[in-house]
Amino acid sequence: MRTTGGRRQSVPVGVIIERREIDNPWQYYTWSPVAVIPGAPPLDSDGEWKLLRQGDGWAQYHAATLELKIFGGETEGYRKNLSEEQPFVYIVLSPGEEADEPEVMPLLATACPYEAESYTEDSEQIVEGVPMPPEIVAWIQDFVDKYHVEVLFKKRKNKPHDPRKGGFGKPPIRKGTRQ
Template sequence: MQADAEVYLGVVVERREIDNPWEDYIWRPVMVMPGAPMDVAWKDIHEGEGWKHFLARTLPLELHKSDTEGYRENLGQPVPLVFVALRPGEEVEEEEVEPFLLTACPHEASGYMESGDVIVEGVEMPPSVAAWLVEFVEQHHVDEPFRKRKNKRHEDRDQGSRPRGRFGGGVPS
């Protein structure tokens, strides 16, 4: 789907050592950076005891007019988030995870969380990105009134219109 607006953000990923017989590290996104270089790939930026931060990749944060309700929900939180999705690296020589998506819509992020194969975590939205998102929502959001769905009476012409079972008075077959 074509984005209505986008901004590029650098994705900072943390690799933290863990005491586990099957894995050496745990990976998680820790921040996004406006103005990051476009051609970066796994640059070390900070290091401490047992952890290391990498500027892993620069990705677009795409906005769509159809998602403004989700953006409003995100902006209404005490700390708005950018959701970062990481998937396992596919090639042996690649890093263990690969950032592949940024979104400001919690509904889209939850869809990726349900897949189970993807790490999705929210990181604090930079103030400049939050201001840009507020402006986008103010320009494009349209409130849709709630419409209660009306139930339709079921008529099964092949089986007769009399309900069967305990409540219908008929005898189940």
């Protein structure tokens, strides 16, 4: 497993995508990420997916090798992910834009659930978590132990009104005076 040092680290992960046939008049099959392979080599220069396994109505492909990047400023998200019973690597799939491209293309691999959630705002993209391999769990836990800084919640307080600075809207109407 290759990583870079410091508060920004990365490791290559192979993204395994499954195509499954479905009974639907508008769509022939669904695509979903199913696994990641830590330290996977990049695909050939032609970018062709590698068929890994197939069965009756399904096939799994090594679709891409992406960099799983972690940053010192996002350790709270990694802690949240690692605290779950099953931590995930989140994969973002984007629709293929060109005619010669597959229907979906792996766009991003992240260990931060907050970053993954931000990609769900685009209805075109598929965002799913796959089980995090033990070696990646250990790598991220070590990173969090080294770089996490607890930030205390600080409630903002309203400042008291200063009458010398004026108020909102029109000045008050004073009784008995003409203007």
